[in-house]
Amino acid sequence: MINWIExxxxxxxxxxxxxxxxxxxxxxxxxxxxxxxxxxxxxMFFTYSIKKEASLILKDAPEIVVxxxxxxxxxxxxxxxxxxxxxxRGVAAVESRLWGYYYDSLVSANYTLxxxxxxxxxxxxxxxxxxxxVVESESGVDTSKPLFELNGAVLxxxxxxxxxxxxxxxxxxxxxxxxxxxxxxxxxxLRIAGVLSSQSELVSSDxxxxxxxxxxxxxxxxxxxxxxxxxxxxNPSEIATVASKIKKRLPQARPIIRDEILRTYDSIFNWxxxxxxxxxxxxxxxxxxxxxxxxxxxxxxxxxEIGILKAVGWETSDVIQMKFWEGAMVSLTAFFTGVILAYVxxxxxxxxxxxxALKGWSNLYPNFELTPFVNLEQxxxxxxxxxxxxxxxxxxxxxxxATIDPDSAMRFTGD
Amino acid sequence: MxxxxxxxxxxxxxxxxxxxxxxxxxxxxxxxQVTVLKxxxxxxxxxxxxxxxxxxxxxxxxxxxxxxxxxxxPERFLTDxxxxxxxxxxxxxNLIKGISVLDNVMLPAYPLGEKRLHLKTKAMKGLAxxxxxxxxxxxxxWLSGGEAQRxxxxxxxxxxxxxxxxxxxxxxLDTKLxxxxxxxxxxxxxxxxxxxxxxxxxxxxxxxxxxRVVKLRDxxxxxxxx
Amino acid sequence: MRLKGxxxxxxxxxxxLFFIYITSGxxxxxxxxxxxxxxxxxxxxNLEEKAMLVKTLKLTDLCLFTEARYTRHLxxxxxxxxxxxxxxxxxxxPSGSFTQAPERTGERP
Numbered sequence: 001m002i003n004w005i006e007x008x009x010x011x012x013x014x015x016x017x018x019x020x021x022x023x024x025x026x027x028x029x030x031x032x033x034x035x036x037x038x039x040x041x042x043x044m045f046f047t048y049s050i051k052k053e054a055s056l057i058l059k060d061a062p063e064i065v066v067x068x069x070x071x072x073x074x075x076x077x078x079x080x081x082x083x084x085x086x087x088x089r090g091v092a093a094v095e096s097r098l099w100g101y102y103y104d105s106l107v108s109a110n111y112t113l114x115x116x117x118x119x120x121x122x123x124x125x126x127x128x129x130x131x132x133x134v135v136e137s138e139s140g141v142d143t144s145k146p147l148f149e150l151n152g153a154v155l156x157x158x159x160x161x162x163x164x165x166x167x168x169x170x171x172x173x174x175x176x177x178x179x180x181x182x183x184x185x186x187x188x189x190l191r192i193a194g195v196l197s198s199q200s201e202l203v204s205s206d207x208x209x210x211x212x213x214x215x216x217x218x219x220x221x222x223x224x225x226x227x228x229x230x231x232x233x234x235n236p237s238e239i240a241t242v243a244s245k246i247k248k249r250l251p252q253a254r255p256i257i258r259d260e261i262l263r264t265y266d267s268i269f270n271w272x273x274x275x276x277x278x279x280x281x282x283x284x285x286x287x288x289x290x291x292x293x294x295x296x297x298x299x300x301x302x303x304x305e306i307g308i309l310k311a312v313g314w315e316t317s318d319v320i321q322m323k324f325w326e327g328a329m330v331s332l333t334a335f336f337t338g339v340i341l342a343y344v345x346x347x348x349x350x351x352x353x354x355x356x357a358l359k360g361w362s363n364l365y366p367n368f369e370l371t372p373f374v375n376l377e378q379x380x381x382x383x384x385x386x387x388x389x390x391x392x393x394x395x396x397x398x399x400x401x402a403t404i405d406p407d408s409a410m411r412f413t414g415d
Numbered sequence: 416m417x418x419x420x421x422x423x424x425x426x427x428x429x430x431x432x433x434x435x436x437x438x439x440x441x442x443x444x445x446x447x448q449v450t451v452l453k454x455x456x457x458x459x460x461x462x463x464x465x466x467x468x469x470x471x472x473x474x475x476x477x478x479x480x481x482x483x484x485x486x487x488x489p490e491r492f493l494t495d496x497x498x499x500x501x502x503x504x505x506x507x508x509n510l511i512k513g514i515s516v517l518d519n520v521m522l523p524a525y526p527l528g529e530k531r532l533h534l535k536t537k538a539m540k541g542l543a544x545x546x547x548x549x550x551x552x553x554x555x556x557w558l559s560g561g562e563a564q565r566x567x568x569x570x571x572x573x574x575x576x577x578x579x580x581x582x583x584x585x586x587x588l589d590t591k592l593x594x595x596x597x598x599x600x601x602x603x604x605x606x607x608x609x610x611x612x613x614x615x616x617x618x619x620x621x622x623x624x625x626x627r628v629v630k631l632r633d634x635x636x637x638x639x640x641x
Numbered sequence: 642m643r644l645k646g647x648x649x650x651x652x653x654x655x656x657x658l659f660f661i662y663i664t665s666g667x668x669x670x671x672x673x674x675x676x677x678x679x680x681x682x683x684x685x686x687n688l689e690e691k692a693m694l695v696k697t698l699k700l701t702d703l704c705l706f707t708e709a710r711y712t713r714h715l716x717x718x719x720x721x722x723x724x725x726x727x728x729x730x731x732x733x734x735p736s737g738s739f740t741q742a743p744e745r746t747g748e749r750p
Binding site for chain 3: 008009013016053057058060062065067095097109110114116117150165196197199200202203204205206209230261264265329332333336337340343347358361362365366371372373376
């Protein structure tokens, strides 16, 4: 046993000095390999963590969201829909939502404007839900001017509570004013009443909380219309049934259930799909082919070396072991380096390398620190995807060369 | 000691380029003797040497090593015997470039998994005996012809072989170095080893320490000289 | 002579260097895994804050891609919108390299 270990150490010694002889080529190979592992591991860590985080964060998203579709486009929803829906059996509460997009040409960014849901005494709700959504601090009840308060910032008419991303992008904060171009061409100046926390940027980076009145004034939407609705059902297991009832009663309605929302995020970052992985698989394939080619076409020098080894007493199996270690060493080094760098890259630098792709065309991009949801399974998959193919690709073609008989080696006299 | 019975070696059998390197060789090589295989190129010297040294198998005939038949042993056993019994000195030093002299010398012992310190000591001692200990850490490219030849001799000895086999060892050496080489051979003989050399260099086969010269021509043994 | 011998023994063998590298790699990786599990619990408060915001404001999506309506609110997008430009317009935006078309449960009666 000791002998075997010592023998492997010798073979590794020799293999390393063998690799070091062609430093440039082998370091280039190692660098390329590490890069591939790095990208693959980064993609894996990123998508897995974001999926996990999405599933945790969005677990209390609205049970059913009802949109109106006209001629293939989202259309404003008439308030009368609320009454229709609240009369469906199984519906506990219906609430309207007012939200939309505003394009800020100054910084070329899209904002999401949202009227925060009022609670309790809103005239829009069917009846008071027994499970009221909890807000940090309940606002005073004034039906004509609903107030909203979040972490001390009070949303009054003429004010906004903005997401931290916007604050960063436009370099504005509490107390500053921001001009908006309304639907009729007039300018509306709104004051920033508060900024949402930086920790919540993943969901709130581009949000602007605005009062219902200001929203309608800005976009010219009549009081008889809302953007869409949210529905609370009595029995969570009845959600799908209620959704189909809604669709039956209101043919132009399109209900989206919470389950779909969660599944969207489950599938959306499927790293097994997407362009990224297509490009990436091509790269890996090219790399494996390259490795195979390199291993099968031994140079004259390499052949001579194997001949010498056979001549001085190495068996075929010893030569194969040497080649195995050659492949294994390169891939193990690439694996550890690549994975460690990928972890640091995704969880400590916020996926710096991916940022341009993630950011895309938008100027507004949330600062967020992903929570590392990494497990052993991911690492094992990575290992089998990267280390095994390369090691195999190095050994298999060697077989024929390794079986050179020592006699031919003797005849290699000179070159 | 080493016995060859009706050994025949054919290359490229079945092809148009088929040719017979050895035809029915019968040979007995004695222990603790220096035997030289002499003959022009193409006479089959190297082939014969290679069969004697368990580096290749005969197409026909039998080979016995100290009474034990080794002709049809599986490769693994043959290699094991070869490793432990024979030390090869080639025409060219055939050292592996890019690694040190010491590493080159220890190479044949790697598969045996000896303790490194022990192996290293042995190697250094061998290098010292041939006066190239100071080159132990140098890369082989830096050695002179004679030094390289000596390094390859040390390598051949690393596993304490009983039988030394040398193929045209003086072909690339000048006269002085050739004499030095023969002195080393004398030392082997004094240590009780058996030496088999192929050569067409008179300096070798006319040397006083040679016990027997076997003449080869066209794959067959001619007469014998005392 | 003896000193030289001592020095050459003291220098690391290649294979030892390799084992050290791999071992430290494995150790580092394990440390990172430990970091991961610690972070998971440390970030609980953070995750809860976001979940609370989602609940309070009735949000439906993460704010990742603000380039277009159907990339900003992925779960609310219908299949029409991206297809209006071109069936493969998901790749109009770099975010398409990460995301696929949202899955739909199919038509409900």
